[in-house]
Amino acid sequence: MAVLVLVDHDGATVSQPTRSTVAAATKLGEVHALVLGGGAAAAAAAAMPGVTKVLQTEDALYAHALAEPVAALLIALAPGYSHLLAPASAAGKNVMPRVAALLDVQVISDIADVIDADTFVRPIYAGNALATVKSADAKKVITVRAASFDPVPASGGSGTIETVATAADPGLSAFLGAEIAKSERPELTAAKIVVSGGRAMGSAENFAIIEALADRLGAAVGASRAAVDAGYAPNDHQVGQTGKIVAPDLYVAVGISGAIQHLAGMKDSKVIVAINKDEEAPIFSVADYGLVADLFKALPELETELAKK
Amino acid sequence: MKVLVPVKRVVDYNVKVRVKADGTGVETANVKMSMNPFDEIGVEEAVRLKEKGVASEIIAVSAGPTACQEQIRTALAMGADRGILIEHDGVLEPLAVAKLLKAIVAKESPELIILGKQAIDDDMNATGQMLAALLGWAQGTYASKIESADGGLKVTREIDGGLEILQLKLPAIITTDLRLNEPRYASLPNIMKARKKPIETVKPADLGVDVTPRLTVLKVEEPAKRQAGKKVGSVQELVDKLRNEAKVI
Numbered sequence A: 001m002a003v004l005v006l007v008d009h010d011g012a013t014v015s016q017p018t019r020s021t022v023a024a025a026t027k028l029g030e031v032h033a034l035v036l037g038g039g040a041a042a043a044a045a046a047a048m049p050g051v052t053k054v055l056q057t058e059d060a061l062y063a064h065a066l067a068e069p070v071a072a073l074l075i076a077l078a079p080g081y082s083h084l085l086a087p088a089s090a091a092g093k094n095v096m097p098r099v100a101a102l103l104d105v106q107v108i109s110d111i112a113d114v115i116d117a118d119t120f121v122r123p124i125y126a127g128n129a130l131a132t133v134k135s136a137d138a139k140k141v142i143t144v145r146a147a148s149f150d151p152v153p154a155s156g157g158s159g160t161i162e163t164v165a166t167a168a169d170p171g172l173s174a175f176l177g178a179e180i181a182k183s184e185r186p187e188l189t190a191a192k193i194v195v196s197g198g199r200a201m202g203s204a205e206n207f208a209i210i211e212a213l214a215d216r217l218g219a220a221v222g223a224s225r226a227a228v229d230a231g232y233a234p235n236d237h238q239v240g241q242t243g244k245i246v247a248p249d250l251y252v253a254v255g256i257s258g259a260i261q262h263l264a265g266m267k268d269s270k271v272i273v274a275i276n277k278d279e280e281a282p283i284f285s286v287a288d289y290g291l292v293a294d295l296f297k298a299l300p301e302l303e304t305e306l307a308k309k
Numbered sequence B: 001m002k003v004l005v006p007v008k009r010v011v012d013y014n015v016k017v018r019v020k021a022d023g024t025g026v027e028t029a030n031v032k033m034s035m036n037p038f039d040e041i042g043v044e045e046a047v048r049l050k051e052k053g054v055a056s057e058i059i060a061v062s063a064g065p066t067a068c069q070e071q072i073r074t075a076l077a078m079g080a081d082r083g084i085l086i087e088h089d090g091v092l093e094p095l096a097v098a099k100l101l102k103a104i105v106a107k108e109s110p111e112l113i114i115l116g117k118q119a120i121d122d123d124m125n126a127t128g129q130m131l132a133a134l135l136g137w138a139q140g141t142y143a144s145k146i147e148s149a150d151g152g153l154k155v156t157r158e159i160d161g162g163l164e165i166l167q168l169k170l171p172a173i174i175t176t177d178l179r180l181n182e183p184r185y186a187s188l189p190n191i192m193k194a195r196k197k198p199i200e201t202v203k204p205a206d207l208g209v210d211v212t213p214r215l216t217v218l219k220v221e222e223p224a225k226r227q228a229g230k231k232v233g234s235v236q237e238l239v240d241k242l243r244n245e246a247k248v249i
């Protein structure tokens, strides 16, 4: 039986976490992809190597990916699949447990490795432990930690595209609106470089120094929970156990202490830089390069230094 | 309306857990235990709904060993009216917890259930969605704002890229995100009062629920340790290392 991947997309391209999910799915069997809406996104999904078939629906019922109708659709498709996967994105985490419960199986959240068709590795306790779990359920419903799988390329494949029939509408919820920030910067979970600011930034105005540094490096912007709670940065910038999990080539933590919950979201980055005025800050225990300094002095210097050459 | 708040007993968020040497799990003996932080947010939200006259009664439910009474008492001290302990020693996965909660719902008929988005021990982020599925109810996960509107609930959700606003029919499931509210500390008089509030105890078998785990934990390991690197003396040195040693910029 084939494996079905629920695709995250922006109407044109497939998200990088989805390509990582396809990489995980390829280890389990032939991969089909489900695209809700997004005319051009179906072609993008069909271009991922390993995807042999794309199922698409442009029914308005799925336009906002509400959990109840999307779960109903996945249940209608489930008999044809051994595994149902989605990225562990806000969308994937919202819908897959609902699907699992309807199938009477235990969802396997946020897998970081595939051992075999029944066995997976997943982080627990903020990534302080890795559990290898074997599922006894007939069908597996899984979300995938994108940072743990190298994404398949965006092109090279040639899957076919088919339209799927609409499933019954549970009619339980309705979309009223969204506030989505448009940004020219790379997406946090896909960026090669991430610059994050913490409570020490002190204000939303000061947080602009982080954004300027990010732009200089072509980086995405992240934040600690404290910075988000204080309103310096938007909620979806939060990196950590209960925010986004990132593993860029370079992670720069500025004025962040390095609480367990923050480390959980970034400690698999290739190179970590920490700038903090407290030399005892726990962030230095994971940093490859630590600079003990006042950020308000160090960041302008850094700007100047990066501008050279 | 009646509100149900499931509260999980977990290793306190300040504890850095240690993996057991035999690889069977993490060390939980003599470790500080607390209510899952997202559940404190859930209890707080329920209490605020009661203060606004929206909620009529708040029932705190915990599934696990006898000691979960401590977390139920905390919820009662924060303002919940009564508690239910579903007593069980051993692993309870989200599917099993959702089935147990469904059985409680059948007895209590709440209109709203507020769970945490994620338990900080198993990091599953699943129970609320699973319960919503089993009940056939609407779900508003990762909520940062809840309002009564049009006979249902208007929920603002934290999603990738920003916020989303949904209208949910009642009865409904909410799961809490960090920005929903800041939980209160229970006052001493309220802690005293909470001692007199009733806690009912039931067992999974009384509820007719099979809680056998579906996942077998083959092993639990410590992740690869990261080596602390070096301190650099200046911004110039940092940029030089990033350019010429790490070659990441």
Ligand SMILES: Cc1cc2nc3c(=O)[nH]c(=O)nc-3n(C[C@H](O)[C@H](O)[C@H](O)COP(=O)(O)OP(=O)(O)OC[C@H]3O[C@@H](n4cnc5c(N)ncnc54)[C@H](O)[C@@H]3O)c2cc1C
Pocket: A197, A198, A199, A200, A223, A224, A225, A226, A227, A238, A239, A240, A241, A242, A243, A244, A254, A255, A256, A257, A258, A259, A260, A261, A262, A265, A275, A276, A277, A278, A281, A293, A294, A295, A296, B013, B037, B038, B120
């Ligand atoms: C349930 C739960 C979930 C959580 N999830 C997350 C999560 O997903 N992500 C997350 O990040 N946190 C999370 N947290 C919060 C976490 O525990 C910490 O509270 C948070 O990460 C602290 O943020 P911070 O490092 O910015 O602030 P602080 O801990 O206050 O650190 C500020 C740092 O800035 C330094 N500093 C101050 N001034 C300067 C200066 N001028 N120059 C240089 N350095 C300076 C200080 O030395 C200090 O180290 C969670 C907590 C709970 C309970």
Ligand SMILES: Nc1ncnc2c1ncn2[C@@H]1O[C@H](COP(=O)(O)O)[C@@H](O)[C@H]1O
Pocket: B006, B007, B008, B009, B036, B038, B039, B061, B062, B063, B064, B092, B094, B097, B114, B115, B116, B117, B118, B119, B120, B122, B123, B124, B125, B126, B127, B128
């Ligand atoms: N054993 C339990 N007892 C009570 N509530 C629970 C239990 N397990 C999970 N929950 C609820 O479900 C939420 C999400 O947990 P999880 O799906 O395990 O991440 C928690 O924040 C609790 O509100």
